[in-house]
Amino acid sequence: MYLEAKETARLYKLLSDKLGSDTTEAMFKYIDNKTERSVEATIKTLATKEDLAKVKYDLSKDIGASVKWMFIFWVSQLAVMLSIVVLMLKK
Structure with missing residues (x-):
């Protein structure tokens, strides 16, 4: 978990330097929402x-x-x- 957080922070910094913090924040929110919906859909189909x-x-x-x-x-x-x-x- 620590490595994932560290890698996410590094990726956020790299992207915010290139794209800006607003765009990077929107992209991370989009990915989080998409992942959450995917997990919820998977949970609904499990027996x-x-x-x-x-x-x-x-x-x-x-x-x-x-x-x-x-x-x-x-x-x-x-x-x-x-x-x-x-x-x-x-x-």
């Missing part, structure tokens, strides 16, 4: 533990429903196949 728990719960619920329907499908397919085999053996 919280609650978000991840909800997704995990929803996913497990969906998988459970899918497995239930797959099981029903397999059982009905097995019943149809057995019926066909029984009908063929009777003839």
Whole structure:
């Protein structure tokens, strides 16, 4: 942190010598505001533990429903196949 402050002060001095203190101050404020908005936007898109728990719960619920329907499908397919085999053996 100390090096960043020292480097920022040096950069401010170099720029204010070339551009003037008003322009340099405006540029630093612009960069600070832009950085702050970028961080806030990033924070808004991050998932919280609650978000991840909800997704995990929803996913497990969906998988459970899918497995239930797959099981029903397999059982009905097995019943149809057995019926066909029984009908063929009777003839």
